[in-house]
Amino acid sequence: MQYHLNGFQSGDPSVARAAAVAPHKDAVDVLIVGCGPAGLTLATQLAAFSDVTTMITERKSGPLELGQADGLACRSVEMFEAFGFAEKVLKESYWVNEVGFWRPDATGGGLTRVDRIQDVADDLSEMPHVILNQARVHDFYLEQMRNAARPILPVYGHEMVDVCKTDDPEYPVIATFQSVDGENETRKVRAKYVVGCDGARSAVRRAMGHALKGEAARQLWGVMDVLAVTDFPDIRLKAAIQSVAHGSILIIPREGGYLVRMYIELDALHGDERAADRNVTPEMLIAKATKILAPYTLEVKEVAWWSAYEIGQRVCDTFDDVTSDVRGTQMPRMFIAGDACHTHSPKAGQGMNVSMADTFNLGWKLAAVLRGQSVPALLETYSEERQAKAKELIEFDKDMARLFSAKPRGASEAEQFQSYFKKHGRYTAGVETRYAPSMLTDTGTHAALATGYKSGMRFHSAPVIRLGDAKPMHLGHVLKADGRWRLIGFAGSGDEGQAGSAIEILCSFLAKGPIARFTPQGADIDSVLDLRVVFQGAHQKMKIEALPNLLLPRKGRYGLIDYEKAFCPDLKNGPDIFDHRGIDRAKGALLIVRPDQYVSKVLPLSDFEGITAFFDGLMLPV
Template sequence: MQFHHHGYVSQDPRVLPASGTGVDRPTDLPDEVDVLIVGSGPAGMLLAAQMSQFPEVTTRIIEKREGRLELGQADGIQPRSVETFQAFGFAERIIAEAYNIGWMNFWGPDPENPRNIRRTSRTADYAYDICEFPHLIVNQARVLDYFAEAAAHGPARIVPDYGVEFAGLVVHEDGDFPVEVNLKDAEGERTVRAKFVVGCDGARSGVRDAIGRKHVGGVSAHAWGVMDVLVNTDFPDWRTKCAINAEAGNILHIPREGGYLSRMYIDLGEVPEDDQHRVRQTPIETIIAKANEILHPYTLDVREVAWHSVYEVGHRVTDGFDDVIDGSGRTPRVFLTGDACHTHSAKAGQGMNVSMQDGFNLGWKLGAVLTGRSPESLLATYGAERRPVAQQLIDFDREWSSLMARKPEEISDPNDLATYYLATAEFPSGFMTQYTESMITGSDAHQTLAAGFPLGKRFTSAEVVRVADGNVVHLGHHARADGRWRVYAFGDRDGTALSAWALSAAEVFARFTPSDADVDAVFDVKAVHQQPFEELEVTTMPELFRPRTGPLGLADWEKAYAAGPSKWTQTDIFEARELSRDGVVVVVRPDQYVAAILPLEGVDELAAFLEGAFLPAS
């Protein structure tokens, strides 16, 4: 973490100085706002945390609840989400309080006594095979708390306006604030005008209805009971994630944070066509009894039920993620995120995770457009990028739900669920998303120069050695969700081409950086050298890699890295990520996805790519 560059700091460095709209932020909701976020769920709170990094933009978030969420339904945190938490500055703290899924065990009928269950396999979880971040379980309410803290501690000082309910909107064709939004609160009804509105208001989204978007899909004829419980039990895997298949039904069992609490998804079977959702009224006593029947010969003595519900599996994707329905190509003014535009079962642990990535994708784009960095056409890429991801999620969840609901006689291989779980791990972990070519994702013409950084996929971090002090750090962990683009310049063998690139590229970056801003305010450029760090000196490097920033004009000592290996790591990032020894430039978007791969001599190509994504700086 870097601080003191604006002067000595003695308080918590995570609390950034207020600026812009964060200075003397009005308590009452203004009549006009740049961005109005409706709903404080995972997508909404991440979006608020991201927008807090743009204090030039007036952002407000409304929530019909009277205060913070106390009991969240979502709890699975995939590695990509933990990676995102790292960018917002709270990964280490939430890991400390969460449950880490290290293993997943599978249970099936005992051949000698099919009424009983037995463990059929013990499988290590996929997280650490894919990245450096774990697979966690933690209450959704705590995730929202951390994002709320990040939003409140950002320069814009964003906090939710609780007790305010969305009541409808109208999008006008012109005006500086073309979206007219009707709201209700304890004092009555009022109208707010906004440049942009983001519906993060759940599966029954009022924003979705207001813009005429429709959920496409249906509900399967299968019901599950879910409960968070504190129990005494003789089931030996109570503190291990389990998929349990029995003659009496199926259970997905997930230990939760704190060492005692666990969540169970209990198979309630097929639902008759004329049920009219009566299954949703199933008493908790019936759900507990069913769980005991499935777990036989083991028993659960439930001491407390923290929360429970019954749901029928649904798979729906909204027919569009913004309000541009007529194909006119106009600028979208209203966006949908999270459950407002995709719903599915809870068992794949994707709802909160995919919703947060919706917010991450949209937030920096709104900030870039509203601060004049990028053209409004950037906003059309939100729906173009996120809707295919939602459809992939629905397809995956339909397959996983079907596998989980099978009867024993339908299973030919008792290990096939474990095999599927591991074989498809990259998708649920959040790392299969790959955006296609667009104004912010370039051509793959130079992909061979950086095979380990697939274009359009999230930047996969690796260990490097910081030149200034010899410390081993993860290159990607330095990036923060501050709206800046990252540019990683991997040097050639002797560094000659890298130095030449730095001189030419600095002029390109200057075209899109305001003259009164720090030189790295838009592009955070890092150099990674092939030579050992002991052979390098920061003070001899081009100014692009040691910029002077802040009101004191202090040199930044953390832009230059060496590939390793060193005493503290055996990782050579050039080998680990299959990087050309002739050097390569990897451009990464603010949401951590690889946007462009270019040779060191391709400065003109770099300029051409940035001209498509940015406006010239004023």
């Protein structure tokens, strides 16, 4: 973490020295409807920009106190690292290290563990899969928003009752809110962009004329968080249990060492029957869980929370307000994210994670357009990218839910679920997303230069040593959620940044070309395009004083030198990032990485034409 750039300041360095929170205005750049995970992710991203005004509203009277979602995929924790609160999540959460699979024993009279596997494969991510109450994740987001460059406080107790477009060229969307405290007070807010993060019954989605499409599985499930005493041996492991006659249970241990969540299969729904028609009670869930776990015992001491739900997977045709007949000529002004545009079963742990990924994708794009850095067409890529990913994940979720509910008629059928789980671990970890070629992503022409970094996929971190202070760290942790593009250079053999080397020539080109073209006058040289370079040699043998100026940039009002741009492989602890991520040692490589940590292009270090063409097609010169 870097601070003191513009003068020494004592106190908590995570708190930006920003002006006091201004009163909520009636005209904003971005209006976010809904304080769920999607809305808070977006607001936290936008709060990082002092020149973007954002309002986030919520019909409930205050912050969430008890959340329903619990699983946080590896990719989500990587994202939390970019926001700066991953350590807090990791400290409080339950880490899902292994998974046990249980099914009826050979006699049919009991249960037996048939497999116990590692939950996250080695090197899938540097972050674990964890379990933490959704409300605590909200708390961390709210804290980050309060401490940001443009502090944001949610407006609670206001329900959006209407939203429509106007002919106002500056604020073309207007939303009407009504107070929910019984006073029937109404309020209108004008906005440049509106984002509906208001759940499966989204008012923003309805106003846009969209609908969730799909079919329910007609399978009823119950879920409860309990404090219980049991002799079931895997109660502190994630465990999938399939019985012959009584259905299935998914056990998810919770944070704190004692609490456990149980997803319990109930009977199928019939005809027009809904979950509410069954009059499910906690006692019913406990009784069913006891039958499934038999001959093991279950004595529930307290039910902290419970619910009943019907499995369903639905998705909208598009995630913005532009219809197909004007796509490409009309830019979007309204968007939907999270449950407002796709719903999943809880089994694969996708709901909250995919929702946060939606707005992590959208946030930097909105900021780039609002700040005049990028062309408005950038906003069209949100629906293109996220709708395609939602459809893929829904198909995966359908298969996962179907296999989990299947009644195993033999060992081979029972093994299908655990085989599917092992095979698709990348999906449950959240790292399988790959965006299709577009203005943001190339087709992988130079993929051989860095086989471990595929265009369209998230930047896969690996250990390095920071040259300036010999700090062992993960390279991916420099990719903060601050709206900057990263150019990650991997130096070829013998290149230490000396005069005439490929890295030195690249630095000279960037400083005089794209960086000069897109960086506002008076701003730090790395405020828009941030170059980092990994050299092949041992850090103790490198001469930092010989590096090009762009890797020792002078910044801030005092012209202080930033010593955190150059890295070397961690040759002591390993693995060597060049071998580990398939970097061509002779030629090196240059990665263009988006502000949301996805790789846009892999290029030769000398492909100045390719670098220029990419940014000229996307960004606006100053």
